Amino acid sequence: MSGPEEKFEQDGSSAFEHELRQAMRPVDMRAETLAKFMALAEEAERTRATKGSGPRLVKLSDGGRVIAFPRFSKTPRWLGGAIAALLVLGVTTGGVLHIQHEREAARTQQQFEAAMRVTDRAFEQAQQQLQRAGLRLGD
């Protein structure tokens, strides 16, 4: 003869438990909240990717100076190298580096675009994972 505990462990399929499972069907997040969330997520990713991304003037041992951009955490190494190579073009040694406003604007734009690519990749990856697992945002 089996007690309640044993029965519970065996099948967990009493009528009450069945009713409990029925009551616990997935509930959805409100559509407007989900839309706000997606906008928030994009903004958060953008902020994260560009956080502290202002160009820094770094002094070299030989007296030269170079503009350094922080590396994005999810940016591939080759992209960081490519940006660094571009920056080297702006290096002058033995003197103060003068930055043309146009060039600075172009670099800022380049950095922003790189950040946006990071954002897209992060989203795509996360969403693909959810999709593969049969999950979706909002439930």
Place this chain on the structure above:
Amino acid sequence: MVFSIAMRVIGERGVAEEVAQDVFLELFRGADKLEGDDHLRFWLRKVTVHRATDALRRTAVRPDLGAEEWTEEAHSLPGDGFDASAASNLAIEARLEELLLALPETLRVPVVLRYQEDMLPDEIAALLGQPLATVKSHLQRGLQLLRRKAAVTMKEYVR
């Protein structure tokens, strides 16, 4: 899954939505570290439970009845004579949701994982970082309390 767990653990839609948002933001930041569907599900459930219980404590959303009070209501268990088909299923489900929220947090979380997520006790133990015996005990106790309360408040549905 994420929002449903948060909603049933917290019981307040606005807070549950905030928790779900936090969990997905964290996923977006760390998705590349997760390998495979099982790892993803485990991670989502674990982070959601932690965030939800944290939020529950912060917002001081407490069950309206403690476990002790429940046990004092000595009523016979409905057992397998519980006949839901004779009643409005929607009404029963709504009431069960209310009763779930009255469970103490330590019992509510494993019950949600067991009956919403259909997780086995050993899976719940791994997720919560608790001994299997503790999880089984919490599940059994949670179920008993729910059944007792249901027997009292849903007499019309229980034979």
